[in-house]
Amino acid sequence: MxxxxxxxxxxxxxxxxxxxxxxxxxxxxxxxxxxxxxxxxxxxxxxxxxxxxxxxxxxxxxxxxxxxxxxxxxxxxxxxxxxxxxxxxxxxxxxxxxxxxxxxxxxxxxxxxxxxxxxxxxxxxxxxxxxxxxxxxxxxxxxxxxxxxxxxxxMTRLDQNRAQSQLAAKLGVPVQDVKNVIIWGNHSSTQFPDASNAIVKIGGADKPVPAAINDDAYLKSTFVSTVQKRGAAVIAARKMSSALSAAKAASDHMRDWFLGTGDRWVSMGVVSDGSYGTPKDIVFSFPVTVSNGKWKIVEGLTISDFARQQLDITGKELAEEKQDALDVCKD
Ligand SMILES: NC(=O)C1=CN([C@@H]2O[C@H](COP(=O)(O)OP(=O)(O)OC[C@H]3O[C@@H](n4cnc5c(N)ncnc54)[C@H](O)[C@@H]3O)[C@@H](O)[C@H]2O)C=CC1
Ligand SMILES: O=C([O-])CC(=O)C(=O)O
Structure with missing residues (x-):
């Protein structure tokens, strides 16, 4: 031991x-x-x-x-x-x-x-x-x-878990058969849950989620807003914020950081190096892989015009929050 x-x-x-x-x-x-x-x-x-x-x-x-x-x-x-x-x-x-x-x-x-x-x-x-x-x-x-x-x-892992769960339900597959959904940006209602690179295992074969769902309007609207507003929906129902699922997500995040992500991407808020045109020096959620205890941002993904707009909105919010926080911490 x-x-x-x-x-x-x-x-x-x-x-x-x-x-x-x-x-x-x-x-x-x-x-x-x-x-x-x-x-x-x-x-x-x-x-x-x-x-x-x-x-x-x-x-x-x-x-x-x-x-x-x-x-x-x-x-x-x-x-x-x-x-x-x-x-x-x-x-x-x-x-x-x-x-x-x-x-x-x-x-x-x-x-x-x-x-x-x-x-x-x-x-x-x-x-x-x-x-x-x-x-x-x-x-x-x-x-x-x-x-x-x-x-x-x-932590944006709770958002990732929510997104994965929504997609699995829509596709009628077990939750672990969906991977590589991404949460970009802030853990807030401006976050961008992005299924464009997600993969689902159906009948033993891997298939892109957008092709399997074949409903672009759903992926750009209902899916995004359901995940963005899920925390508020739990508060409205429970009169207290998510706790069991938040603890599970915190465990998932730390386990993957210590033990590695294998062949899956996970989302983590990390200090931005400007990847994907995001502002530097804010904590922005990116898709990452982890090996030997070190995370690395997944590189080379195509960012559509729709995704660009979403990344810019959440990046702008984070830059504003940073300024507000620095002002509070001055005294
Ligand atoms: N990132 C995420 O996905 C999520 C974040 N949250 C956030 O997690 C936080 C905790 O949520 P709950 O456990 O439901 O709240 P809670 O109110 O049940 O527990 C918070 C605990 O923190 C303690 N505390 C306050 N100031 C402290 C300090 N300076 N040092 C140590 N402990 C201190 C309080 O006494 C209390 O026991 C909230 O800010 C909540 O919004 C909740 C769900 C998901
Ligand atoms: O919504 C809240 O205030 C708690 C939280 O961060 C979440 O459930 O994602």
Whole structure:
């Protein structure tokens, strides 16, 4: 058995963490031979609730769980961690856009960037889930200059999973038989879910999704807007934002980053190098592959006029969010 790695989950007393702690501690993320010590960070008033989560983890008798450290101190939480799930932040309510959370949440990611910079491993892999996730990830990276920018990512995997699931339902195939759907841009209602390169396995053979669906209008309108608005639809139904599916997506994202993507593309918000004509130095979701723990943007895809417009809209929103976030962080 390998030596345990330290993994931090912030917002550990909240909804998403309630599902995520089990997935990480059960081996679904880092593999069945990798023990973990879980560092659980929340704010001081939530320490009582967090104690209950700690009790439940003990009661789950998990063989890979080598220790649990509940704390309200970011430096204790981030010390020597190899992986960080930054979930802790305010969720939106019905009628809000995710960027309405910016002024409340972005300071958390400034402070946590500073703490990661001070005490985390320099190869820590950071996944920002708290909204607005892309811009929070950018700010976190900016305040952790000693950790490479490539180590900061934002979660658009939930959007990818939603898109894959919509396509599989439309085609009447199991969800794992659809691959290479892309989420471009912001984890917001301007994101561009793009099925133009997606592939479906039908009757044992791979086929392009656009040909299999044969309904361009659906792929450009209903499909795109359903995925863009899915988070809001869950809030309208549950009166709370997605949690179970968000935890599953966070597990998928980190597992693929640590263990690799094989022959599939996945979408991750990463610091843009200007690929596909996007603004540099914003956290933009691209299709990536991962091997040996490093992600790489899929290159050479054709961008249609329709896709160009969509990429420009979401890129512009991210550039504006970045400016707003920098203004908030000035003081
Ligand atoms: N990127 C994505 O796809 C998704 C992102 N989200 C976002 O994830 C975030 C968390 O959602 P939930 O778990 O449902 O919220 P929640 O309100 O149930 O839990 C959030 C937890 O974070 C804690 N917290 C607040 N400030 C903190 C700080 N400075 N340090 C550590 N912990 C802190 C709170 O005390 C609370 O326990 C929200 O911002 C939500 O919008 C939710 C779903 C999907
Ligand atoms: O919609 C929200 O506010 C929560 C979230 O990010 C999602 O479900 O995608």
């Amino acid at each position: 390998a030596a345990p790695i330290k993994v931090v989950i912030t917002g550990a007393a909240g909804q998403i963490a309630y599902s995520l702690v089990y997935q990480v501690a059960s081996g679904a993320v880092f593999g069945p031979a990798q023990p973990v010590v879980l560092h659980l960070l929340d704010i001081a008033p939530m320490m009582g609730v967090l104690e209950g989560v700690v009790m439940e983890l003990a009661d789950s008798a998990l063989p890979l769980l080598a220790g649990v450290v509940p704390t309200a101190n970011p430096e204790e939480a981030f010390r020597d961690v190899a992986a960080a799930f930054l979930v802790g932040a305010m969720p939106r309510k019905e009628g809000m856009e995710r960027k309405d959370l910016l002024s409340a949440n972005v300071r958390i990611f400034k402070e946590q960037g500073q703490a990661l910079d001070k005490v985390a491993r320099k190869d820590v892999r950071v996944l920002v889930v708290g909204n607005p996730a892309n811009t929070n990830a950018l700010i976190c990276s900016k305040y952790a200059p000693s950790i490479p920018k490539e180590n900061f990512t934002a």
